[in-house]
Amino acid sequence: MKPARSRNLMAFAPFLLLMAAIAVYVIVAVLTGQTQFLTVENLLGLLGRSIALGITAVGQTFAILIASIDLSVANLISVSAVLASSIMSGDPSMMLPAIAAVLAVGVVVGLINGLIITQFEVNPLIATLGMALVLQGLLSATFNNFAGEVPEEFQVFAYGQVGGISISLIFLIALTVAAWVFLRFTRAGSNIYSVGGNPDAAKLAGMRTTRVVIMAHVICSVCATIAGLYLASRLRSGAPWIGRDGVYDLESIAVVVIGGTALSGGRGGVWGTLMGVMIFSLIDSIFNIAGVDAFAKQILRGIIIVAAVAVYAVRSRRIEA
Amino acid sequence: MIERLKQINPVFLVLALLFVAIAILSPYFLQPTGYMNFLKRAAPIAILAVGQLYVINSGGFDLSAGALVTLTVIGSSILLDGDASATWWVVLVMLGVGVIVGTANALVVSWLKVPSIIATLGMMITLSGVALTWSGGAPRGYLPENFRFFGRYLIKDVPLIKILPVAVIVMVIVCAGMWWLMHRTNYGKRLIAMGDNPKAALLAGVPLTETRIIAFVVSSVSAVIAGILLGGFAGVSTDVGVGLELQAITAAVIGGAQLLGGRGTVGATIAGALVLQAMFTLLNILGFPKPIRDVVQGLILISAVVIAGYRRRRSGG
Amino acid sequence: MTGDAIFEMKGITKVFPGIKALDSVSFSARAGEVHALVGENGAGKSTLMKVLSGVYQAEEGEIFLRGRKVRFQHPLESLTQGVSVIYQEFSLLPDRTVAENIFLGREPTNRFGILDAARMRRETRNVLALFGDRHRFGPDTLVSDLDVAQQQMVEIAKALSLNAQVIVMDEPTAALNDAECDLLFQLVEDLRGQGRSIVYITHRMREIRRLADRVTVIKDGKVAAAFDDVPETGQIVEAMVGRDIGHFYPDPATSDEVGAPVLTVHGGGNARLFDIDLELCAGQITGFAGVQGAGRTALALALFGAEPFETGTVSVEGQPVSLTSPRKAAKAGIAMLPGDRKAEGLMLMQSVRDNGMISARAFSNPLGAPNNTSVATLDQMDKLFDAFDLRAANYEVEIQSLSGGNQQKAIVARWLSLAPKVLIFVEPTRGIDVNTKAVIYAQMRSLAQDGAAVMAISSDLPEVLGISDRVLVMSDGKIVAEFGYGASETEVMHAATEAHLGLETS
DSSP: OOOOHHHHHHHHHHHEEEEEHHHHHHHHHHTTTTTOOOSHHHHHHHHHHHHHHHHHHHHHHHHHHTOOOOSSSHHHHHHHHHHHHHHTOOOGHHHHHHHHHHHHHHHHHHHHHHHHHHSHHHHHHHHHHHHHHHHHHHOOOOSSSSSSSHHHHHHHHHHHHETTTHHHHHHHHHHHHHHHHHHHHHHHHHHHHHHHHHHHHHHHOOOOOOHHHHHHHHHHHHHHHHHHHHHHHHHHHHHHHHHHHHHHHHHHHHHHHHHOOOOTTSOOOOOHHHHHHHHHHHHHHHHHHOOOOHHHHHHHHHHHHHHHHHHHHEEEEHOOO | OHHHHHOHHHHHHHHHHHHHHHHHHHGGGGSHHHHHHHHHHHHHHHHHHHHHHHHTTTTOTTTTTTHHHHHHHHHHHHHTTTOOGGHHHHHHHHHHHHHHHHHHHHHHHSSSSSHHHHHHHHHHHHHHHHHHHHTTOOOSOOOOOHHHHHOOOOOEEETTEEEEEHHHHHHHHHHHHHHHHHHHHHHHHHHHHHHOOOHHHTTOOOOHHHHHHHHHHHHHHHHHHHHHHHHHHHHHTTTTTHHHHHHHHHHHHTTOOOSSSOOOHHHHHHHHHHHHHHHHHHHHHTTHHHHHHHHHHHHHHHHHHHHHHHHHHHHOO | EEEEEEEEEEEEEEEEETTEEEEEEEEETTTEEEEEEEEETTSSSSHHHHHHHHHHHOEEEEEEEEEEEOSSSSHHHHTTEEEEEOSSSSOOTSBBBBHHHHHOOOBBOOTTTTBHHHEEEEEEEEHHHHHTSOOOTTTTGGGGGOOOOHHHHHHHHHHTTTTTTTEEEESSTOOOOHHHHHHHHHHHHHHHHHHEEEEEEEEOHHHHHHHOEEEEEEEETEEEEEEEEEHHHHHHHHHHHHHHEEEEEEOOOOTTTSSEEEEEEEEEEEETTEEEEEETHHHHHHHHEETTTTTHHHHHHHHTTTTTTTTEEEETTTTEEOOOOOHHHHHHTTEOOSSSSSIIITTTTTHHHHHHHHHHHHSSSSTSOTTTTSSSSSHHHHHHHHHOOOOOOOOBBBBSSOHHHHHHHHHHHHHTOOOSSSSEEEEETTOOOOHHHHHHHHHHHHHHHOEEEEEEEESOOOOHHHHSSSEEEEEEEEEEEEEEEEEEEEHHHHHHHHHHHHHOOO
16 A cells, blocks of 8 residues: 555655756756766856855754754844854954854754743744744844954855865755764664654653654754854854845755655655755755746746745645545 | 633733823824824734634645835835836736745645745745846836825814724734634535545545635735735835745744634734734834844744743643 | 552542542552452543652652652652553654664663663664564654554553553553553553552453452542452442442333434445445444454544545445535434544634534524524534533533543534434543443433434443444454444454454465
């Protein structure tokens, strides 16, 4: 009744989608005679343009794996970027305090999200949406333009290179590897899959499920603050709209789902998410090479998100709202 | 008696308290111009919220409503460009766009089995793209006076209440229609049954796709109507609809609607929209900067769900 | 068989808001015995076991484990001390492997905190070896690829891997077919042989006779009877029900009650069904027997348009019909009462009335008034509820507050409002207590007497035989045999499994 074959195919779906995106990219590049785009560096460069989305999405993967979701990441990114650049104010000696403060904010926001969801049994969409509004309101009430400035030393995060590969890309890949090891090889990671897959079973097995949910939310929020640090480093300053302009909340969810992690929880992983990020960047570049108008690009993007998710949804044959 | 009191949705109590607070702080509010202006400003969000309630009761979300409001305002102003004679067909075209958008949302959910949150998110991105492409990124054209009539015009010298904004009349008529469809027809009962348990509804003979299409169409058409009102009193801008879908969801939740379907009434949702608007008014009177609205909206959103959950658990439901 | 009790519960009292769920109940089990815990639904069996495992804490009473007084605050504490409860709803993760499920929440790790997958596999294999070679799956099999019986083995394996000395099984055969039941019985006997004590919750007399060493009957939160052996079935039933239940199944249809064929299928087939030729007659209850996966449910879903036939023809009262959706099937006069009431039948947050009226509302003008549809009015629905003796505080309460039997009555009323010609009952009495079962059977009979063709599908073979005027046996998606009223369990079972085995050896 539940053929194993279709499930195995599903496990490869992100990879197949990625291959399809690469194929389209190559075809478009060849057809438009722009073969200079067809190098490995260029492909890596593509991912390099999506570092902030990638970091956020790795965190979002944790939230979605426990069958939750986090809509507050975009505004948390803004908070983190503004906070970092105003604490640093161009002073290299303030880098560490700023980073510490920002990460602490991430931990606190994740804790609050997790506590509202577990202790008050509030639907995660609502809890994190509320958090998003609160963060944005507080931020916009305090700042209305670029605030502070990050010192040159801190810009290394976004612009530095090691052996020709950007530090931020290395960081994203290291983060993904760390997340994968955590999810795949530790008991805490295993607990995340269990709580997402069947919370009742996890509870009966004696697992403290609320702790697992809170942990996943803390990881998600901390990743968002790291993405904020990265953006501050790249833009050299933080502004209260950078998170929202990047639509990091919805896009991070979209790439996680395209990467094969089920919105119902308990299934998926960070490599799929990374592939989802690559698919998104490829689509962007395809439009660039093909010279698609920036606004038309947005239209196509909306359609592609829906189509990609449909690839997963149609197969699961469930009655869904 | 006390049992009966407990059954009353607390949103009405909160609304009454807010009105009292506003009236004390600003006696202007007790004047017809005061409360009528309040209702006028609340009209678009009330209409949007009830439209959203249809989708929420069906078990989904419509995140594309805000973008559709923007598209309505931008599109109407480009199509009209001050030509008053074209108003009627432009209004019809926009309502037609609403029907198409709603149907598309519903079909993507029904046929492609995409969760509505993703389907309507895609629609939101697509519609903003359309609005931006069409306008070139900045508002163009201009809305003639007879288009702005719905949002801006005040009927004067009405007995008892002195003035009556057209927007309030539109709100009353549209919301009454939506109340009737939700609570006094077989369709409304099918919709709520489907939101409660889609599989059971299907096996009981409810035509799910048809029911869902109508829910999404009601939501989209309500967004177009809200857009026409907003274009009337707020004017043309590319961010007129930003965040309105979240306000609409917040209003429905304040009114006690259950996310993912099965429970929610039109009356309480309208009250929820008025609570939200009253809260904004109150913050304004108290002199808080505008962004604080977001903070308050976030906090009441969460508290509304916490309180609803608490009441439900206590009543053993 | 005798010996000291491994565990002993004394004077357990548990109060929930409004009701005393357990009233001074004492219960114990010795090493190497199967102690059957019997009672109707809601009698307090599951509550008692949840007190034992620490899910609930009792207000009064004491629990002794190997003579030592214990007080479990959390299921984890009882688990680690050798008490495992296997609930009806399995607590397994479908997307994880057998090994991952067995070590759920207590995965072995090495000194770097990394999971020791090799050890998990090894220990899983060791535990599975206790089943001999009956399990046919390994540590790396995904649970979603296992059938119900195998999933139950994983649950048992989980208990064994914790070295459980006390294993509680809550109605373990509820979802098993007869062959799978036999396998389970062997496993239970093995476990007894290993000196473990098994608490076996059931209300099937056959299982008690086959397995139990002692029987305790619980009724209304009290011990109604405790037997030190296995008494006559009548004695157990009397203690359970509190009276003689007398005529359990209604009389079969007389020959003049059986009317013309209502539903005819010729050569019906789809991915799970082959060559279905079927005639259902008015006034007759046709039962369907077969092992799990034989195609009985698939047939019901095909007739109701949920998983339609792809080949063949169907006609209702001589008129050809196309059953491609539940809506079309219902319009053709076919009704189905789904097997999983909660997931497929009920709108839990809606009132009893709304649940009853939904089909009438689904088949009348969408803009019409919901309490006065062209199909049925609210008054008529209330009268149906009254006629069924549906017990509720009032008909406006949410249906989730009703008992399973009363919920079932509301769903029957829902379909009767459409005056269907064919009624398909899937697992009509699942999760319903003995008294209400008899009511449901009588209802099915009277629907048939009113001229409906009734189809009954149940995994409870005695039930199928008891209520049906004729029994069709299915195997591998085909109808393989037909029996009249009064067929014996053995001959039906033989027909259901023989064809199956024949196919496997070919």
